[in-house]
Every structure is written in structure tokens, then in C-alpha cells.
Amino acid sequence: xxxxxxxxxxxxxxxxxxxxxxxFECCRIVARENGxxxxxxxxxIIFANWGSPTRLIxxxxxxxxxxxxxQKALNDAIDITL
Numbered sequence: 173x174x175x176x177x178x179x180x181x182x183x184x185x186x187x188x189x190x191x192x193x194x195x196f197e198c199c200r201i202v203a204r205e206n207g208x209x210x211x212x213x214x215x216x217i218i219f220a221n222w223g224s225p226t227r228l229i230x231x232x233x234x235x236x237x238x239x240x241x242x243q244k245a246l247n248d249a250i251d252i253t254l
Contacts, residue, residue, distance in 0.1 A: 191250050192219075192222050194249050194250055195222065195246055195249070195250065196218060196219075196222075197249075198242065198245040198246050198249050199218055199229075199233075199242060201245065202241050202242045202245050203233075203234070205241070206237065206241060208233070208234040208237055209234070214233045214234075217229070217232045217233050218233060226239050226242055226243045226246060227239040227243075229242075230242055
């Protein structure tokens, strides 16, 4: 009897892929599209908090902003089909 396995690999810490460059580009684009500032302080917050939930990153970088545009951009950009 042949065994079948279903596996889901979820890499959120950069072990298999380095998602930061793509994710940072998403942050930059979404910030520009929404008129959110993208200065050195924001860049440091993004870098220091990468791997945290998107909502937390947006709250720290752009208080009061809606996290959903960034979440959508990240989901679209970092979509891996196995």
C-alpha cells in the first residue's frame, strides 16, 4: 500500500527563503500609494519587526493606518505554490 503525505511548509523566519527584500518593496509601494511616510525611522521599525504580524508592523510604522492594503500586497507577492 502506497503512503500519501500532505505537507504544508510555512516559512516565516527566513529559513527557506529570504522574504524581506520582497516584503520591504511591498511596504515601500503601499506606503507611497497611501501617502504614508517612509523615512529612516520607519525603515528601522520594519527591519526590526520583520516576521511579526503585518498589523503590528503597520501600527508601529503608521499609527491609525489600515493594515489590509499591505497584507494584500504581501500575500500577492509572497505566494508560493508547492
